[in-house]
Amino acid sequence: MKKLPAKKWIAASLAGVLWIMPVLGNEGLPQWAQGSASVAQAASSLNVTKLGEEVITSGAIMMKYKFTTVRSGKTATGLADVIRVDLNNPYVSLDVMTGKGGKLTTRQSTGGMAAETGAVAAVNGDYFNTGGEGAPIGGQVSGGVVVSTPSQLNGMYAFAVTKDRKPVIDQYSFEGLLTAEDGAQFPLAGINKGAYSPEDGSSTYSHANAAYIYTDAWTALERPKNSSTTPTEVLVENDIITQISADKALSMAVPKGAYILRTHGLGAQFVKNHLAVGQKLSSAYTLKSKSTQQELDPASLQMMIGGHTILVNDGKATSFSRSTSSIGGFRARTALGYSQSGQYVYVIAVEDNANSAGMSLTELQNFMSNIGVWKGMNLDGGGSTTMVDRPLAETSTTLTFNTEYGTEQRSVVNGLGVYTSAPKGEVKGIKISGSTVLLIGQKATYSLKGYDTYYNPIDVASGNPSWTASNGSVTVNGGEATAVKAGTATIKAASGAASASTEVTVLGGENLSSLTVGTATAPLTPGASVSVPVTAVAENGASLTVPPASLKWELIGFKGSVQDGKLTVDSVDPGVTTGYAIARYDGFSTAVVLSAAAATPWENFENVSYPIAFTSNVNSVTGTAGVAAGTAERAGSKVLSLSYDMTAGSGKMYAYAQLNGTSGKNIPAAATSMSLDVKGDMSLNWLRAEVVDGSGAISYIDLAKVIDWNGWKSLNIDLSGSGIKFPAALKRLYVVNVEEGQDERAKTGTVAFDNISFVMPSLSSEAGLPKGTAAMSIGSKSITVNGAKKAIDVAPIVKDASTYVPIKVVLDAFGGSAAWDKNTKKIMVLRGAKALDLTVNKKEFVLNGKRKTAEVAPLILQGRTLVPLRLVSEQLGLTVKWEQKTKTVTIES
Structure with missing residues (x-):
């Protein structure tokens, strides 16, 4: 066993445990789905095609794959991104990224950690207690030092790279020992751990009758939350005890270079019987392989990060090492593996977004075997799955693909980074950076960037490159291009003997699928002024903001102007009740419809005369719904408040605010859009509305796929393609917590609604049209x-x-x-x-x-x-x- 010098404590961590059950009061602890390990299902047929690859740095390449499979008789396709790291290359390395400033109990996005640590690529790390401090439960080693110890949980694998650059995937336990100056000893249960329920049967509580060390890497004042027993804490500085707080936590953060020993029960008795201020206290530890029982010296490791189940062994899918019921479904996935030779490490991320259908764990096993993984394990997936990489010749990383929540990166406890130590090399190549798709009239700046013999960025812009464009679709001047007309042009840059080119497509009206005005309706009133930003969506799904100069406006039924993206009504033509502002982009049109009542206020909850009630699909889901006084910017007004508690429920759970019993409140005429203000609770749950028509047919309106904001936010929902038959009634506003990825979302929260309006053209712009x-x-x-x-x-x-x-x-x-x-x-x-x-x-x-x-x-x-x-x-x-x-x-x- 090794002595653990205080000066070696560093801020490194592993996000180790998937939170299955909520913390209840001060006694409840995160529980794990237990029972016998699930056996891997028969692998479904997965057709994998490599789409291409690009060098990130010397020793690391990004490979993009497409996969196709059949699910329930239907074809599903998706994308996976794999960073292959060559451990034979001395310039590339892997290490763990931790929170903010390399500290535990802080969280940060994968991209943020990569930027902070200088990683050239990265993925999110392991599971963690989403209701805890933001600290890991699994084990982590960085630079040969154990900072977070493995938990007493079954079937939890870890990935490591030794200092002689060999990859390892195995299960590990921790053994530690405290030695007092009088020679008395007591087991050290762990280092920098949150509270959890061990699976070895020794105790319901991880911290009962135990002693844990917390270093200055642990920034939270609680060490940890919900430890369930009264602590006695000891401050140790330079191996000398400087403070002892009996039956009470020290009211301080851990000083730099020191550590706090937190003890409970028998551990606290050890402190009271054998420790005193001014005495020495030493600690030692070891890691042990659960499969071979061999001790592992952490000093021999470059890094270690924990994970979940084993997925692949000997190049084939293997039985899951623990239950995977809580992480099932077709989701985004993150995984790690290595090749049979041990030369290559595979950092894998499966996409679940508009372009990709996610994977099951069984499909992930199949995929990993297909691309050459000899041994591999699962990392945290679902909404946490995030990958960033540094494109060739660029100086910073960017999001490799959209997450399950779009471009939003979830803040996580840790991640795995790819780093380079290559020296500066000679210029190997140059490339042009800038947009490859433009709209007519749009200006864009392009830059010439280079990379060296180690594929790291190198400055070439100082050579004053020359720029040319191949045809009249684009003009270019000193790196600034202007799109002139629809077509494809080649922009070329030359610096000395080196040159680079890129194709730029200028979209015409024929290349668009839609043109949308931010404000589709407006008041037909002299003096009215509304913002009219226009967004174009290309046939390939790309969304672009249309420059105001690229639009031609025609005003019908009124006099006015559109300048700098703002429509102003000067006067209304005699007898006109409906006006139109037609915007055309290269012949493709859209319109703002102006009428006396553009949007009809429907409910502001100031004078509600009908009942509002809380209901759910699950008896154990509780909550309240009703009109309440607004707060903050809504102070002095009334809002509809919906609070919910789903902690005792399971499966797909709903929390409804039900309006007017089973009848709902009437929407009198056909509505083309709906707007409302919503106070979010950052729960990441799904927000919906339920509408019922006269025949009893129900339609569901997605208000927000993810409640990813706090405070008030205005939502605008297009109803034109909803298929609702009017007149209808709004019956419910509600929150949904779906079963897949439930551990990632809050089960308690409060949302509020205000100022609901509908655009009902028949009440305004279509009023007065002849009938018959x-x-x-x-x-x-x-x-x-x-x-x-x-x-x-x-x-x-x-x-x-x-x-x-x-x-x-x-x-x-x-x-x-x-x-x-x-x-x-x-x-x-x-x-x-x-x-x-x-x-x-x-x-x-x-x-x-x-x-x-x-x-x-x-x-x-x-x-x-x-x-x-x-x-x-x-x-x-x-x-x-x-x-x-x-x-x-x-x-x-």
Whole structure:
């Protein structure tokens, strides 16, 4: 056993344990899902394709994989990112990153830890008690020093690299001993540990009758929370006892270079019987392999990080070493492994986002075997899964892929970093950094960056590079490019004998799937002014902010202006009740609809006359729901408050604020959008609303997939594609805690709601539109509107089983207007809250900024432009009926 000098205590940690059960009062402790270890299921067929690779630094490369599998008869695809580290390369190394400033009981994002420590790549670390101090339960070694000791838990594996650069994956226990000056000894149970429930049966509480050391790496004042017994603490500085606090914790943080011995029960008796201020106290420890019983000298390790179950052994999937029921499902995953030769370490992250369907643990085993992992184990997955890497020639790391929560990186206890110690080399290559996709009129700055023979960044910009662009789609001047027109251009930079190029695509209107105005409705009132930022979504899903200079605005029904992204109404044309501000980007249109009542206030909870009640799907879930006084910026007003406690529940759990019994509160007319203010609780739970129509059909509205904020926030929800049949009623506002990844989300919390509004066009922009019935017969130049027959100049025709009419006939009967652009052969139809763009001979059309596809296209016949009647009528909110015998079309509004 080795003496442990105080000066060697460092801030290094392992996030060790998955929190399964909540802490209850001062007695409850985090529990682990126990029972016999699950046997790995038969591996499903997983087709793995390597998409490519890029060097991060000398000895480390990033490899991207695509996988395809079949789940319940359906094909699922996803992406995995693998950093392969070559331990034969002397310049690359692995180490553990810990919290903020390298300290325990602090948390930080993976990217933040990488930036702080200078890592060139990193992933999140191991499981940890999400309700604890932010300290690990598993073991961790950094630089040969044990900072966090392994817990007495079964089937928990750890990954280590020895100082002679050999990878190891095994289970470890900790044995320690305290020796007093009088020679008396007492077992040392651990170092820097949070409270937990051991699985060896010796005690329900980790700290009962035990002694633990806390170093200056432990920044929290509690050592630890919920230790369940009264402590006696001893301050030791330079191996000398300087303070003893009997039956009470020392009211201080651990001084630098010192440690505090925290004891309970029999441990406290040892202190009282054998220790005194001024005496020496020594401590020693060892790690021991659970599989071989061999002692492991921590001084021989470069690093160690703990994990969960074993996944792969001898290149094949192996039985899980402990229950995986709490970490099941198809989630983002993080794992570590090494090759049969021991040369390569594989740092693995599986994506679960819009581009990837996540993996089960069984699929992860299959994947790891497929890419060459000989032995591998699971790290923390789910919402914690985060990978960052430094792209070639860049100076800092960036997020490798979107997490389960988008670009948000969860703050975690620790991570695993990849580091380089390579010297500065010669210039090996250069590359251009900057956006590869631009919008017309957008300006972007490009820089020339280089990398050396060790693939680390090197300055090449000082060589005053020259810049050129290949065609007229982009112009470039000194590294600043301006997108001129749709197309693809090659930007080239040269510095001395070296040169680099990159392709830049300028998106045209034809390349967009949608164009969205931040404010879709606005008041049609002189002096009104609203912000109108416009966002374009490309066909590949990329979202870009449209520069104001790239938009052409047309104002209909009012006089005003759009400048610097702000729409201002100067005056309203006589007799106009609905106005339109049409924004066009390279011919692709979207609209702001202006009316006397753009958004109708629905509920502000100031004078509620109906009952509000708390309900749940699980009897053991408790809470309250009702109108309460607002706080902070809502002081002096009333809000709907929903508090919930799901700690006694299990499975998928709901906490409902139910409005007006089972009836809900009425939404009187068709709503295209909903807005409300929500006070979040950072619980990471799911926030939804439930709407029921007159037939009893229920629709669910996602208010926020993740409650990832504290305090008040305004939400705007598009209802245009919700399929709700109005009139309807809002029945419930509620919080959902789904079963998968439940350990990652809070089971208690309070959210609040205020200022709910709906945009109901029929109450504003569609008010006053003609109602009634119109009938036309094929080949007849007449239309009957509400019983009155009128002549029309062109008869409806049938072509390819579709009926075509001049759009003017429909709009004359039911209101609205149409404008024809002979140059682009486009028809812009405006009616109520609808802005419809049609193009002759094209089945694609644009409705309120969203590209859609019809079965037939408008056409020109005998010099007349005819439109498909059913397409136009139904998109404008009209109902079309066909009578085969009489060849008559009836339109109703």
